[in-house]
Amino acid sequence: METILYIIQQLINGIQLGAVYALISLGYTMVYGVLRMINFAHGDIFMLGAFIAYYGITKFNLPFPVLIIISSLITAIIAILIERIAYKPLRNAPKISLLITAVGVSLFLEYTLSLNAFFSPNYIGFPRPFEIKNYELGLISINNIHLIIFSVTIISLIILYLLIYKTKYGIAMRAASHDLEITRLMGIKTDSVISFTFGIGGALAGIGGLLYAMAYPQINVFMGIMPGIKSFIAAVLGGIGIIHGAVLGGFIIGISEVFVSAFLSSTFRDGVIFIILFIFLLFRPNGIFGKSIEKV
Amino acid sequence: MRFFIELRKLIFISLFIYLVIKLFFISGIPTDYIIQITLYSFIIVLASLGLNIIYGYTGQFSLGHAAFYGIGAYCTAYLSKILGVETFYSLVPVVFLSGIFTAFIAYLIGGPILRLKDDFLAIATLGFGILVRVFLDNSDRITETLGGSRGFVGINKITNLELSFFITVFFILITKNLIDSRYGLFWRAIKNDELAVSSIGVNTFNAKLIAFIYGCFLAGIAGGLYAHLYTFLHPSNFDILKSIDFLIIVIIGGMGSISGTIVAGLFWVFFIEGLRIVLPSEILEYRWVLIPIILILIMMLRPYGLMVKKEGY
Numbered sequence: 001m002e003t004i005l006y007i008i009q010q011l012i013n014g015i016q017l018g019a020v021y022a023l024i025s026l027g028y029t030m031v032y033g034v035l036r037m038i039n040f041a042h043g044d045i046f047m048l049g050a051f052i053a054y055y056g057i058t059k060f061n062l063p064f065p066v067l068i069i070i071s072s073l074i075t076a077i078i079a080i081l082i083e084r085i086a087y088k089p090l091r092n093a094p095k096i097s098l099l100i101t102a103v104g105v106s107l108f109l110e111y112t113l114s115l116n117a118f119f120s121p122n123y124i125g126f127p128r129p130f131e132i133k134n135y136e137l138g139l140i141s142i143n144n145i146h147l148i149i150f151s152v153t154i155i156s157l158i159i160l161y162l163l164i165y166k167t168k169y170g171i172a173m174r175a176a177s178h179d180l181e182i183t184r185l186m187g188i189k190t191d192s193v194i195s196f197t198f199g200i201g202g203a204l205a206g207i208g209g210l211l212y213a214m215a216y217p218q219i220n221v222f223m224g225i226m227p228g229i230k231s232f233i234a235a236v237l238g239g240i241g242i243i244h245g246a247v248l249g250g251f252i253i254g255i256s257e258v259f260v261s262a263f264l265s266s267t268f269r270d271g272v273i274f275i276i277l278f279i280f281l282l283f284r285p286n287g288i289f290g291k292s293i294e295k296v
Numbered sequence: 297m298r299f300f301i302e303l304r305k306l307i308f309i310s311l312f313i314y315l316v317i318k319l320f321f322i323s324g325i326p327t328d329y330i331i332q333i334t335l336y337s338f339i340i341v342l343a344s345l346g347l348n349i350i351y352g353y354t355g356q357f358s359l360g361h362a363a364f365y366g367i368g369a370y371c372t373a374y375l376s377k378i379l380g381v382e383t384f385y386s387l388v389p390v391v392f393l394s395g396i397f398t399a400f401i402a403y404l405i406g407g408p409i410l411r412l413k414d415d416f417l418a419i420a421t422l423g424f425g426i427l428v429r430v431f432l433d434n435s436d437r438i439t440e441t442l443g444g445s446r447g448f449v450g451i452n453k454i455t456n457l458e459l460s461f462f463i464t465v466f467f468i469l470i471t472k473n474l475i476d477s478r479y480g481l482f483w484r485a486i487k488n489d490e491l492a493v494s495s496i497g498v499n500t501f502n503a504k505l506i507a508f509i510y511g512c513f514l515a516g517i518a519g520g521l522y523a524h525l526y527t528f529l530h531p532s533n534f535d536i537l538k539s540i541d542f543l544i545i546v547i548i549g550g551m552g553s554i555s556g557t558i559v560a561g562l563f564w565v566f567f568i569e570g571l572r573i574v575l576p577s578e579i580l581e582y583r584w585v586l587i588p589i590i591l592i593l594i595m596m597l598r599p600y601g602l603m604v605k606k607e608g609y
Contacts, residue, residue, distance in 0.1 A: 036415075037415070038415045038418070038419065086592055089596050090595060090596065093595070093599055094599065095414045095415060096357050096414060096418075097595045097599045099357070099414075099415055099418055100543070100547065100591065100595055101591075101592050101595045101596075103540060103543075103591075104588040104589075104591035104592040104595070105588065105592065106588075107540070107584065107587070107588040107591075108585065108588035108589060108592070111581075111584035111585050111588070112585045114581075115581055115582070115585070116578075116581070225536075229419075229422065229423075229426070232419065233419070233423075236416075236419070265434075267430065267433060267434050268430065268434070270426055270427075270429075270430050271426070271427050271430035271431070274423035274424070274426055274427050275427070277419070277420070277423050278408070278409075278420065278423065281408075281409070281412060281416060281419075281420055282408050285412070285416065
């Protein structure tokens with residue numbers, strides 16, 4: 001009985017982490033869908049979301065809902081700017097050039113912000129915007145951080161769904177992910193569709209950063225690297241370019257990471273995630289929901 | 297033998313360079329630190345040459361090169377510890393053995409992942425890099441000697457000028473010859489158009505695998521020399537940032553250019569390490585702000601590298 005309760009407890013923790021990964025991996029999957037590139041700087045957008053929230057709390061003492069809006073807005077703007085400045089000139093370049101540029105942007109953000117003039121490379125404690133409250137349900141304990149992360153994730157996913165399936169921009173984005181050239185021929189401004197994609201991805205990653213910092217209250221300029229890579233793996237797992245696939249993949253990665261930490265050893269968790277990636281790349285490179293049209 | 301005769305000019309030039317460096321070292325002007333980074337720069341050139349084979353010539357993007365470099369380093373250090381290697385002459389076979397071991401690992405891992413392309417290959421090699429890092433972090437569970445996350449300590453300092461210089465020159469010459477060989481032609485052709493190459497009956501997968509194995513072999517040799525130069529190994533020396541270092545060297549030097557890699561590798565080490573002597577640490581931090589900007593600008597303006605005008609042949 002106790003083992004089952006322990007498993008349920010870990011499942012709740014896993015879903016909490018998975019929710020954050022799901023939010024980040026949506027940005028990867030949408031950008032990949034439209035531009036066929038891995039936006040390596042996406043993990044750093046996530047980091048920026050956490051840092052903006054940190055400044056919102058310590059300098060301006062903003063309430064939580066305002067923090068979400070501010071973080072997501074600023075990260076969306078930064079994501080759009082990165083695309084305009086760094087990626088747009090390379091629209092027709094080889095894929096690897098884009099990838100290297102993305103790595104460059106990622107390094108630039110990390111090392112610029114780690115200068116002592118900005119945030120310094122040290123870990124900073126993240127003040128929670130509210131007191132932590134524990135609710136005991138039998139032997140399982142849930143706190144309000146869990147509940148807030150679940151509800152914010154669900155609300156963001158609903159907003160995303162409405163944006164993608166009910167607005168004209170969403171239709172244009174889905175068309176662009178089908179075929180960018182044809183979409184342009186249909187008279188759609190693909191550049192603004194791409195900006196829109198980066199903006200939404202950035203906003204979701206910003207929210208993810210804020211939620212992650214609340215759950216694991218220590219922030220650092222390099223905190224985005226591993227969650228970023230894992231979220232990309234989540235996107236590959238679900239089938240890259242497929243939106244519900246990214247959400248499912250995020251939860252799978254989050255839950256397996258927590259389970260490995262709980263039952264094996266926390267030092268193995270990164271290794272297990274990559275073993276999952278290898279298995280998928282070898283046997284089902286198109287992911288869970290991917291149709292095997294394109295042979296990667 | 298014929299190939300050494302054909303390359304006699306290059307051999308004479310390198311002997312001359314060796315004598316100049318040797319005289320410089322004997323003269324007593326350079327400090328130990330300068331000697332160390334000079335040897336280190338040869339090692340970095342060797343490892344980057346490996347990545348240039350994989351990425352620059354064959355076009356297979358790898359973000360896990362430092363993992364192979366690390367495997368070579370740990371393997372050499374471990375072997376020389378259990379075998380009690382203390383001299384120059386016994387180190388050479390051990391380094392070659394670990395190079396072969398690294399190549400074997402590359403064979404095992406390259407088989408499955410080289411079927412992937414571009415970005416997916418990048419993620420798979422990145423994943424392999426992180427797996428190796430996790431393994432090295434936990435390696436003290438296997439044997440205490442490897443040290444795990446505390447690092448591998450107490451390696452003899454054996455690597456000297458002769459060892460690092462001549463091994464590097466030797467492999468530069470071998471690589472130069474290999475590039476002009478039949479397989480080198482396959483590699484360059486695969487980079488341009490894999491489909492076309494396979495359509496004329498070349499087993500492209502085999503050619504890619506050989507390039508990958510040879511590149512990783514060079515990284516393993518370089519790692520072995522590194523272990524006996526710095527005498528201390530830590531898993532964090534072989535993580536993704538190190539792989540990006542090699543990548544930057546290959547890109548700055550030009551993809552598919554041996555001389556470019558040599559110049560860029562030497563430049564890189566003196567830029568990163570050498571500036572430590574000259575500049576105060578506050579300014580030094582800005583290097584890593586500048587490097588990504590240079591990288592992005594290269595990608596925009598000279599996508600095939602600084603020293604190569606066009607996609608090279």
